[in-house]
Amino acid sequence: MKISEVARILNANVMTGEDKLDMEIHSACGSDMMSDVLAYVKDQGVLLTGLMNVQVIRTLLMMDMNCVVFIRGKVPPQGIVEFAEENGVVVLQTALPMFESCGRLYAAGLGKAEEGAEGINGEYGADDE
Amino acid sequence: MSEALHYHFDVDGASFANAGKASVETKKLLRQLGVPPEIIRRISVAMYEGEINMVIHAHGGDADVYITPETILITLKDVGPGIRNVEEAMKEGFSTAPENIRALGFGAGMGLPNMKRYSDDMHIDTRVGVGTTIELWYHLT
Numbered sequence: 001m002k003i004s005e006v007a008r009i010l011n012a013n014v015m016t017g018e019d020k021l022d023m024e025i026h027s028a029c030g031s032d033m034m035s036d037v038l039a040y041v042k043d044q045g046v047l048l049t050g051l052m053n054v055q056v057i058r059t060l061l062m063m064d065m066n067c068v069v070f071i072r073g074k075v076p077p078q079g080i081v082e083f084a085e086e087n088g089v090v091v092l093q094t095a096l097p098m099f100e101s102c103g104r105l106y107a108a109g110l111g112k113a114e115e116g117a118e119g120i121n122g123e124y125g126a127d128d129e
Numbered sequence: 130m131s132e133a134l135h136y137h138f139d140v141d142g143a144s145f146a147n148a149g150k151a152s153v154e155t156k157k158l159l160r161q162l163g164v165p166p167e168i169i170r171r172i173s174v175a176m177y178e179g180e181i182n183m184v185i186h187a188h189g190g191d192a193d194v195y196i197t198p199e200t201i202l203i204t205l206k207d208v209g210p211g212i213r214n215v216e217e218a219m220k221e222g223f224s225t226a227p228e229n230i231r232a233l234g235f236g237a238g239m240g241l242p243n244m245k246r247y248s249d250d251m252h253i254d255t256r257v258g259v260g261t262t263i264e265l266w267y268h269l270t
Contacts, residue, residue: 033231035239038174039246051234055181058149059234061156062173064166 001025001110003067003090006046009104010094012069015081017090023066027111030102034059046110048101052076057084066090071098133195133202134162140180140205142189145233151192152177155203162196168267172201175247175265178240179205185230186210187261203265211257219245 004021006028007014014021025045031037032051037059048069049056057080060068067090070076075093084091094101106112136158138151156173164172176192183190187209195202212218218225218241226236245251250266 032234033237033239034234035178035237035243038178038243039239049234053233054146055149055234058153058177061153062149062170062177064170 001105001108003046003092005108006067006069006105006110007092009108010069010092010096010101012092012094015076015091015093016085017067017088020066020088020090023090025067025110028102028105030098038062046105048098048105050074050098052080054080054083056080057087057089060084060089061087067092069094069101071096071101133197135196136194138192138194140183140189140192140207142184142187142207145184148181148184149177150180152180155192155194158194159196159201164201164269168201168269171247172203172265172267175244175251176203176205178243178247179203179263179265181235182240183207183209185226185235190260199268199270201267201269204262205265206260206262208260211259211261212253212255213257215253215255 003023003025027042028046028048029037029040030048032049034055037047045065046067046069047060047065048071050071052070052074056068069092071094073095076091081091140151141147152173155176156169159169180192183205187207190207193204217223221242222238224236224238230236248265249268252264255261
């Protein structure tokens, strides 16, 4: 699924990264706990989160993730958007809550290609190594 | 490790917003050096967790990266409170982080377990009231 498709499904605003909307992503993760995200190392592309601080972007960078969706209508402060922009991370922002955001993307097929261990909703692959 | 490349970072304990800067820099360095991406990711995640721990628990400290063709060693050294019970701290979900840290997305009790998971060898040297030094080893060959 292209990031542009994620944005469309979630009625999301693109805060930065318009030039990367054609990038393909194959799975997603929804969590407010960054340590849980860090425990879930797969070839994920998108993080959905209600957490809003600069560590969200650093977590994405550590994990080679390309896109963050800030949920529940929270608008990220300019500093976070700029830090994301400097590091090539796409920032989306949606009014939808976590459950519905994840549900819509899953129903649209995101993450289903990799049936099996990893889910979409903040699960982490405990036996990944 | 006489021929090791060595990089040093001060981990600023006063600012949560700055936590992770050393890891981001290290990741860039390792990319420039052509280290395989999968190893870079493991190092980045482990070092980042360590850096966050140093800021949450120990008022910052020193992060050092030593690189040879065979191994990469990350040392994270602080003069914080030390870890009272290492065995407990290694359990997933065990955390002594205060509630305000959870609100920042950390303190889930995954820090040390993640560091172990994403290193080839991990050594913890800790003394209560003195400090903690953690070594993260990666074997490239």
